[in-house]
Amino acid sequence: ILNVEQSPQSLHVQEGDSTNFTCSFPSSNFYALHWYRWETAKSPEALFVMTLNGDEKKKGRISATLNTKEGYSYLYIKGSQPEDSATYLCAFVGGTSYGKLTFGQGTILTVHP
Amino acid sequence: DAGVTQSPTHLIKTRGQQVTLRCSPKSGHDTVSWYQQALGQGPQFIFQYYEEEERQRGNFPDRFSGHQFPNYSSELNVNALLLGDSALYLCACRSAGTGGADTQYFGPGTRLTVL
Numbered sequence: 553i554l555n556v557e558q559s560p561q562s563l564h565v566q567e568g569d570s571t572n573f574t575c576s577f578p579s580s581n582f583y584a585l586h587w588y589r590w591e592t593a594k595s596p597e598a599l600f601v602m603t604l605n606g607d608e609k610k611k612g613r614i615s616a617t618l619n620t621k622e623g624y625s626y627l628y629i630k631g632s633q634p635e636d637s638a639t640y641l642c643a644f645v646g647g648t649s650y651g652k653l654t655f656g657q658g659t660i661l662t663v664h665p
Numbered sequence: 666d667a668g669v670t671q672s673p674t675h676l677i678k679t680r681g682q683q684v685t686l687r688c689s690p691k692s693g694h695d696t697v698s699w700y701q702q703a704l705g706q707g708p709q710f711i712f713q714y715y716e717e718e719e720r721q722r723g724n725f726p727d728r729f730s731g732h733q734f735p736n737y738s739s740e741l742n743v744n745a746l747l748l749g750d751s752a753l754y755l756c757a758c759r760s761a762g763t764g765g766a767d768t769q770y771f772g773p774g775t776r777l778t779v780l
Contacts, residue, residue, distance in 0.1 A: 556707070558707075583765050583766060584765050584766040586768075586769070588771075593773070594773060595669065595770075595771045595772055595773045595774070596755070596771040598768040598769070598770070601766055601767060601768055603766045641707055641708075643707075645765035645766070646765075649721070649765060650696075650713060650715075650720055650721050650765065651696070651698075651713075651759065651765030651767075651769065652698065652710050652713065652721055652723070652765070653698070653700070653708070653710065653757070653769065654710065655700075655707030655708050655709070656707050657705070657706055657707045658707055
């Protein structure tokens with residue numbers, strides 16, 4: 553059974569703070585790691601797909617890094633805004649899984665004005 | 666907007682009943698996966714359909730079955746509903762040629778409540 557863990561479970565920050573959270577995944581049979589942002593009552597929105605060890609991706613104020621050897625990824629948000637409030641999910645894809653996503657339980661981010 | 670639609674939005678059923686949920690993928694996306702999200706957990710993989718065949722299955726009982734149509738849309742059927750089947754059901758779609766390292770697009774989900 554694959555174990556994908558996210559920490560913390562929830563996070564409250566003030567507007568303007570920078571924040572980061574962690575996704576841990578198996579370091580063997582790695583194929584890809586996906587990050588999603590999920591706002592209440594909406595579809596999960598794809599942020600990044602990461603495949604290479606040492607990969608760094610950026611989208612506006614959000615960035616992510618990947619370490620496949622030790623099995624973790626960090627998601628960073630710089631200068632958090634209330635509209636960043638959402639659940640952030642990571643999902644591991646193994647090498648023989650036809651793209652099956654194994655999700656962590658998510659980190660719930662609340663940004664207070 | 667990812668263009669993936671699911672219906673219905675919400676559904677209330679009683680134990681023992683059967684339910685059918687539907688997913689219409691974004692244009693050109695021929696691979697459809699279904700996920701169940703119970704409260705407080707991340708989505709869990711149910712199964713994946715490609716070329717109208719179930720290609721891979723997660724750890725779900727046979728009460729969960731599916732179908733894919735020639736236009737790539739898909740149905741998820743759950744028989745003999747249990748209280749524990751109450752969850753949000755998501756479908757995710759992609760093009761088969763892109764593999765597991767390309768974006769998968771999710772629908773908004775169907776909220777199933779079993780009483």
